[in-house]
Every structure is written in C-alpha cells, then in structure tokens.
Amino acid sequence: MPTTTVTRYAIGDFAKAVGLSAPTLRYYEKAGLIEPHRLENGRRYYETADVHWVKFLLHLKGTGMSINELQQYVEWRAQGDATIPQRLELLRHVKEDFLVQFNEVQHHLQILNDKINWYEEKDAGITQDHEDFATYLERFGHNE
Amino acid sequence: MPTTTVTRYAIGDFAKAVGLSAPTLRYYEKAGLIEPHRLENGRRYYETADVHWVKFLLHLKGTGMSINELQQYVEWRAQGDATIPQRLELLRHVKEDFLVQFNEVQHHLQILNDKINWYEEKDAGITQDHEDFATYLERFGHNE
C-alpha cells in the first residue's frame, strides 16, 4: 500500500523558507497574492508549490512591480489562459520600465565610482591645487 | 569696466532645471541638503553651481542613499577636508550595498525575461501539453 508524504509548512516555517515575516505573509494573503490551505483547527499551512509561487512573486516584485500590479497579474492568472495576452503585456511593460531604471541606476553608479576615485586621489596624492569634481568628470566624459 | 552676469534661478525655474518640484526643494533645504541664497525680499535664488550640486545629490540618492545618509554626507562635507575619510567610507559602503542590490535585481530581470519568453512560447506554439514554468527555468539553469 503506497503512501506519499506532502510537506506542510506552518506559517512560521514557511516565512523562513521564503524569507518573509509571518505578518507579511498574512498581508500578502489579504491582498490576494497567496492562498494558503487550512487545517481543521483553522491554522494555515503551505506546501512546496507555494514556496515556488512566493519566490516567483518576489522576483516580479524585485523588478519593480507594486503590490497592485501583482494583484492584477494574479487576478488574470486565476482567470486562465485566456488572459495570457494581458499578462504578457503587463510583464513587457514592467520590463520596459525596469530597463529604463536600470540604465539610470548604472549612470548613478558611474558617478558614485567617479566620486570615490576622486576622493581617493585627493586623499592619497597632492591635496593642494586639486581639480574640482566637475572638471574631473569631464576628463572621463561623465558629464552631470 | 568689465561686468559679469550670474544666472539666478527663482525656485520654480530651478525646480525645472533639476527636475524636482519647488516643495521638494524646500523639503531638501529643511533637511540641510541645499542652501539657497536669498534676495532682499526674502525670496530664494539659486545659481549654476547649485544645479550641479543637486544633480550630484540625485546621483547619490539614485544609488540608494537615504535622505539621512545624504544629510550625514553633507554635514561632513561642510566640516572640510578632514572628513574625507569618513565620506569615503560612507560612499564605499553605499557602493557595496548597491552592488549587492544590483546583482539581485539582475536575477529578478532574468526570471522576468524567462517568464515573458515562456508566455510567448505558450501563446504562439503548442498550447496543450506545455511544460510548466519551473521545468522551463531548469532548462536554462535559472533555478528559483
């Protein structure tokens, strides 16, 4: 007689598994992003598939999606394959916004790096008569 | 008799020049990040150097520095070259945090891209009997 064991996570263990707090999981649940199962005593439990789902949500969130956008995505998902075009459009839009931000942020890093280098040169080398940061930036074509 | 003209920006024009709102500029000023000059009638005015300064602040902010960290930076800056080591340490720390975030975010993008591609294949190709997203990710070694 074959048996299968399915891992059931209590909310605290699940929280550790996905790197969120239990209150945050309840908050996401209220927002409609997660639908845990319940034991007979009313306590939530989660399964392995839920771990993957939450981790995927966190990836989307990490690309800049708000809770509201995630809600929309999840809603469409619940409606089945007919909403795949909508979901694709949403994700493509998220990606476009992401790439814009990504480029901006790389430029911010460049300036940060330049400033660090400028301080290092100023700190190590000839302190007097040192060119200012604006002039320094120009030498690399890093204007503004 | 030589004369020089210095460009003076009223707060509204300055706001446009740096891409912030006038209230935000007043907010930054209260936080100690900007020190505009004043006309005799009490109105603020800004000069070209202030444009560069605010843009630089926005670069730092864009790397993840909070208003509080910017305040600390500005405070040290006002104390002169003796605080360059502290400023360097702060900026290096900001950079480290940034790079961690940057790597994470690139991974988020990868998963987003994978999901978009998965939808595109599912949408265009053989809809029935399609492998699930987790299996799809494994094909590329993009686990989780």
Place this chain on the structure above:
DNA sequence: TTACAACTTAAAGTGCACTTTAAGTCAACA
C-alpha cells in the same frame, strides 16, 4: 498540568519621501 511558544483576528501604528493645504505677501503685466 502548567507554562510557553506559535498561532488566530482586526485594527492601529510606522517610516520614508514627499505633496498638499492654508493663509498670506509680493511682482509683473495688460
């Protein structure tokens, strides 16, 4: 069996970075 940790809910609180409002002064143009 007792005590303590983990769970349940609803509601209020937090932190950040602004944004808006209110009430008033001032400047520039038709």
Place this chain on the structure above:
DNA sequence: TGTTGACTTAAAGTGCACTTTAAGTTGTAA
C-alpha cells in the same frame, strides 16, 4: 490699477509596504 501667478511659511496629509499591538486560542515540551 487690478488681477494673476509666483513666491513665503508651518502644518497636515498621502501612498506605499509593511509592522506592531491587543486580545484571544491552541499545540507542545517539561
């Protein structure tokens, strides 16, 4: 000369994503 728009201040409000609190129930180890 009047009226419109831009400025001044202090204080209150907003939006987002949680986090904390309060009051109670339940499961587990000593």
